[in-house]
Amino acid sequence: MNTRCPSCGWPVDDPAHPDSTHRSSAGTVVYRRCACGGWLVLLGGKLLAGAGASRSTLELRCAERTSTVPGT
Numbered sequence: 001m002n003t004r005c006p007s008c009g010w011p012v013d014d015p016a017h018p019d020s021t022h023r024s025s026a027g028t029v030v031y032r033r034c035a036c037g038g039w040l041v042l043l044g045g046k047l048l049a050g051a052g053a054s055r056s057t058l059e060l061r062c063a064e065r066t067s068t069v070p071g072t
Helices: 055-064
Strands: 020-024 027-033 039-043 046-051
Touching: none
Parallel strands: none
Antiparallel strands: 020 027, 027 039, 039 046
């Protein structure tokens, strides 16, 4: 998947928080929290919707995020 968060541009493949996955008649729905704090909703691996934090919060969180994975 090469999808990016519509709020900050962070790759959806690299979530900051674990997924919440649910099966539905339309396919698998995934709720994912981005590094910027926004929520992403995916259906079958395709981005359906995103709800982000305020712009100032997005800038702060994305600026703090590095390419390293925490805990490694």
